[in-house]
Amino acid sequence: MRIRTLGSREFAWVLMGALVGMGPLWAQGDNLLPQPAKTARQEGRLAIAGSFRVALQGYVEPRLRAAGIRLVDRLAQQTGIPMDSAPLTDPAQATLVVRCDHAGEAVQSLREDESYRLEITSRQARLEAATPVGVLRGMETFLQSVRLDQDGFGVPAMTIDDKPRFPWRGLMIDVSRRWIPLPIILRNLDAMAAVKLNVLHWHLTDDQGFRVESLRFPKLHQMGSDGFYYTQQEIRDVVAYARERGIRVVPEFDVPGHITSWLVGYPELASRPGPYTVDRALGIRDPALDPTRDEVYAFLDAFIGEMVQLFPDEYFHIGGDEVTGRDWRENPRIQGFMREHGMKDHRDLQAYFNQRLLPILQKYERKMVGWDEILHPDLPKDIVVHSWRGQRSLAEAARHGYMGILSTGYYLDLMQPASLHYGVDPLGDGAAGLSESEQARILGGEACVWTENIDMENIDAADWPRSAAMAERLWSPAQVKDVDSMYRRLEVVSRQLEWMGLTHRSSSRLMLERLAGDGDPATLRRLAGALAPLNCDVRRRVHPYTSLTPLNRLVDAIPPESDAAREFDHLVKHWPANQAKIREQLSQWKQVGAEVAQLVHGSALLQEDVPVAASVSAVAEAGLQALDYLEHAKPAPKAWVAEQTALLDRAGKPQAEMWIVIVPSVRKLLQAAGAGK
Secondary structure (H helix, E strand, O other), rough: OOOOOOOOHHHHHHHHHHHOOOOHOOOOOOOOOOOOEEEEEEEEEEEEEOOOOOEEEEOOOHHHHHHHHHHHHHHHHHHOOOOOOOOOOOHHHEEEEEEEOOOOOOOOOOOOOOOOEEEEEEEEEEEEEEHHHHHHHHHHHHHHEEEEEOEEEEEEEEEEOOOOOOEEEEEEEEEEOOOOOOOHHHHHHHHHHHHHEEEEEEEEOOEEEEEEEOOOOOOOHHHHHOOEEEEEHHHHHHHHHHHHHHOOOEEEEEEEEOOHHHHHOOOEEEOOOOOOOOOOOOOOOOOOOOOOOHHHHHHHHHHHHHHOOOOOOOOEEEOOOOOOOOOHOOHHHHHHHHHOOOOHHHHHHHHHHHHHHHHHHHHOOOEEEEEHHHHHOOOOOEEEEOOOHHHHHHHHHHOOOOOEEEEOOHHHHHHOOHHHOOOOOOOOHHHHHOOOOHHHOOOEEEEEOOOOOOOOOOHHHHOOOOOHHHHHHHOOOOOOOOOOHHHHHHHHHHHHHHHHHOOOOHHHHHHHHHHHHOHHHHHHHHHHEEEEEHHHHHHHOOOOOOOOOOOOOOHOOOOOOOOHHHHHHHHHHHHHOOHHHHHHHHHHHHHHHHHHHHHHHHHHHHHHHHHHHHHHHHHHHHHHHHHHHHHHHOOOOOHHHHOOOOHHHHHOEOOOEEEEOOOHHHHHHHHHHHHHO
């Protein structure tokens, strides 16, 4: 497999222009995200010039040499300055001296030491870490620290002592519902490394697709994937690529439910007779493995034995969620088995299945990870409960001696703002009352992106930059909570991620251009700033989505969170000093109704968005009228306030699977106008 490079030298010079253009933003204090555990500022700065070189000392391995080369190559792109990326051995000739104490684990684990110390003076920078993974984390901090000011590029003098708060900091990517090609996985690994995430949870199988080549059971991928799957060599390449960046890869093969794609080629494993086809419908499905038959466990033994050769991580995610039990209830033989073994319901049967599966995993020296539903007192304490039900469920597992990771509050497909994810702490809410030893069992968390309503075109926008906010919650000290600071730094990181090859910004622009047809996409960009998509779960309740439904509408093109709407709300909160800017923004939104009505003549895809644009215009007009009253310093008539309040109530309801997210801000103007202040 050929790994994509970061770009050409010409791109680097374009990038330098972008850096110059954002100088004021970079000049604002600390831009590091996640924030380090301890930072001590000093006077001075380390200049970055064409003579920049990296020297490696102490323990050196190929991974460290490759990391040193990547650092210099990225720095050259980041500054537009040609540099020699070959690592040195003589520290006297280097700008950055890297010292690693000893080798890390052959297979990275929860126990890997990720701490590092970075000391920067006006003469030289020194990065020290116990292991190569610690070096990798420190290198990302160094790259984030580079700034452009009136003297050129440099890094402020400082000393950083850093380590993570939680050892499990993950991103789960679902490639089963909709196929996600390999280059997208690789660039997401680059992004994960940049913000110090360390686990790629790869959801590889579900009802809609089986995405891994199996030489032992070839009908799994031949019949269950629609031809879209990763070869075994590609899997090995991804695992190696991730290891180079200090990231573990934990595969998920969901059993005993979410299993339809398995059964297309091997219907004899099922709890009801076949034939089966790859499921196009979304949501919770009924098919399940038959836990009562020894042949099922023999199959799983052989399959897992094959897969552990591809995935060396000590943890193996079995899914285990959302088993309806319907196929078990409707099978008389299975019901007889349950009565014979004293099982009350399908939960007992699933616990039996997990108990049979566990020795298979142990045979291959793997530990079980599964969603909340796997929790059962008969399972050993070294399993990991992956909680989608919240901190209370996570705390319950910890009190019973089980390790856990949190994903509640980190579901990126729910299209919630970064501030919401940022406010979710694995040790908060229901887990706040745990003892110190119980808290230690909570290993961290994972952001999740389920792809029912996300595809290869907009997955970067779903993942980033919001994953970076979650990454800070899991890396940085618990007291790092300033939302305004997070958003300021998130903007810087978002731009850095785009320079690394992420498409979370450009994909939206391109999709809006497609929607506009031959018209001006600037109109749609202005409209998009007033909107946000609905929660994907809600979308599927109002639209008959399948895994083949095109995702080419406006709701698919707009980002999960509108920067324009958030900035507008900030202006409104301080409206007396920002009336001119507020009026300018509202005037632009007022025009989109008429402009979209014209665009629709050249784009059938925009038909459903004409009423949305008209509502945005009406909301903007209400805001402008409120400004008029405020400027005259007299209360607005009660009848007018009531009329506009009703308008905002109507506009605040979902339209075309989107929210008009400027409604709350305009409501604040309306309330101020009604009060005459």
